[in-house]
Amino acid sequence: MAQEHNLAIFRGLLKFKSNTQKIWGVLIFLSIVTAIEVVLGIYKPEVLMTQVLGMKGLNWIFIILTIVKAYYIAWDFMHLRDETTALRRVIVWTGVFLICYLIFILLQEGGYVEAVFRNGFVKNTF
Amino acid sequence: MDTTVATTGKEGKLWGGGNEPLKASYGKMMMWFFIVSDALTFSGFLAAYGFSRFKFIDSWPIADEVFTHVPFFHGSYPMIYVAFMTFILIMSSVTMVLAVDAGHHMNKNKVTWYMFLTVIGGIIFIGSQAWEWNTFIKGEYGAVQTKGGNILQFGQYETVDGKETFKRVAIADFAKATNPDRVLHERKNGLWYVTEAPLPEFTIEEVLTGLKANPEVLVRTQMLTEEGHKTVLSREESLQQIAENGKLVVHGANLKVNEYGAPIFADFFFFITGFHGFHVFTGILLNIIVFFNVLLGTYERRGSYEMVEKVGLYWHFVDLVWVFVFTFFYLV
Structure with missing residues (x-):
């Protein structure tokens, strides 16, 4: 019962040949995002510490990156893309x-x- | 068997559940129902955490100074260990989704192995969390709680690489316990069935004496400066604060006191990571059950590995929640 999978991520920018490949691709993407978060969290660049809309710019970056990660977990790991x-x-x-x-x-x-x-x-x- | 797979015998009928606009099986739909409601529970907790944080926005603990430990290594490595935990959980999510994929191809051998790896990943994660809790509860430097419930910490200025930095100092390093005779009141003696909290290692007087004897030690309050650092008091203010407002010496964190800052920070840390840890634990149990079912060939005979997919949804959800917990406790 092989199922239909939508194998394109980033709005079709990146197309994978098989579902397994897509999973590894998403893992790499999520790891990169986490790595960026950790590096920013350790070094806290001065530039990003200015207030933007009532919060530090860096905090906005963290929250947006988190939502990006949540999107790919829900869409590709939880198969929402295929529902x-x-x-x-x-x-x-x-x-x-x-x-x-x-x-x-x-x-x-x-x-x-x-x-x-x-x-x-x-x-x-x- | 029919109840676990999509067929209900009502196909093509408009009434009685035959019409399936969402094209998802009953089990999967119910798992999504549960996940949405559970997501609302977790967002309730995280929003409550946000409430308390906004309430104490000018004195909230700095996560980088709280979670600095890595097992088997000395020194201060903020973020490293929790990044490792995040990676482990994402990795186990990947093995889970690979198990689901192998299930679609009816490859029992692969499903078994991927389920096994998922369980291992979950166990590593929950073990790491236990270690993290243990470190947090034990505490490091100790602090003084004031009458108003604020936390005063200690440290001194040191020159590292030509730059003057404020280094934390443990209370045990400058205060001496002089009065070891005071015995903890237990419920079995003295006034029966009345207990008291564990005695602190030092009394306020001992801390004050120690502080007077060490002129380089200063007090740091929880209030954040413009640059986002904690305020360090002058020598006179330090002595005055401890003498006038000091009430209790605290070491580590529990549900009542917290040497790292606002007690509510510890409460939320225990509650939210604890609730998440409970989800991980449940997920591991479910994964183990599914693992054995795969091993026994239950799904092979059923002709569908959908159960792996449903448990997988739950497991990914646990990962999803962690992504948010990670952000709001350790990053922001």
């Missing part, structure tokens, strides 16, 4: 919508509590 479009959307959109909402609510609240401390309504520096 129907509808199943893919059911899984991804549900999660993405709810998680974005949750993150927004909690981080907003965390920032508010921090402001309460910072403005001296509640003292915690003793």
Whole structure:
């Protein structure tokens, strides 16, 4: 029962001959991304430490690289690439919508509590 | 057997489940249901971690200073070990997906081997995590907790390669325990069924005496400077802080105290990596069951290795969660 596999990654830029080859290709890609993360995490280049949209630029890079990794794990290891479009959307959109909402609510609240401390309504520096 | 593979006897019928718009078998659909809900659980934890972190944004521990150990090596190697753990987990994900692929080709021999390697990878990962926990719980330098629950650490300026750097100093290196007579109150003696927390190695007075005797030792607070380093106090401020606000000497981390910084950091570390570790553990058990089923030829007789694929989905999900835990605990 050999199944149909979509063997192209990077929007068709890279095509593999077999599913096994694609798996190794994705492994190499994920390892490279992890290596970049680790190197950036150890050396923390000064240039990337500036604030971008309320967070250090480096942190944005980490988060984006993480989502990239998550995409390839879900698409190639969990075979979402080979599922129907509808199943893919059911899984991804549900999660993405709810998680974005949750993150927004909690981080907003965390920032508010921090402001309460910072403005001296509640003292915690003793 | 029919229940585990796609056929339900309703093919072609519009009602009764015959219509399959998503073209996924029952088992696979249910695994995806579970994964989506579990993903929401984990994002709940990670978002709660984000909440606490935003709350203490100006005093959060710096991960590079907390997780610096590598087994069998002395010295400070931030990130290296956890990068190794990440790589192990991705590797075991790869062997898992190779097992699924071999299953599609009905190659029992290959599936067996790849499942075996996946289990080994999972065991290495969970062992590494146990080691990581152990190091974190044992702690390294010790610190003083203040009345307000803040953490004061110790260190001194040293010149390394012509650059003045702040080196941490362990409490045991400058304080001397002078009063060893104080006995831990256990529930079996004194006031019955009343216990107390384990005694710290040093009292605040001993730390203060030690600090006075070592003029080069300074106190470092948790507050972050503009450059993202922890604030180092002057000599006078150091003595004053310990004398006025010092309350408890802490060494290592548990659910109540944490020598690395905010106690909630340790709580989240234990809870989230623990919950993830529990998932890895469950995944290993499932993989072992599937491994033996493959060995016994169950799926060969069933004519489909879909069970490998379903367990594989779970295993990849565990890997997926780790990618996020790795980012938010060790990188960001």
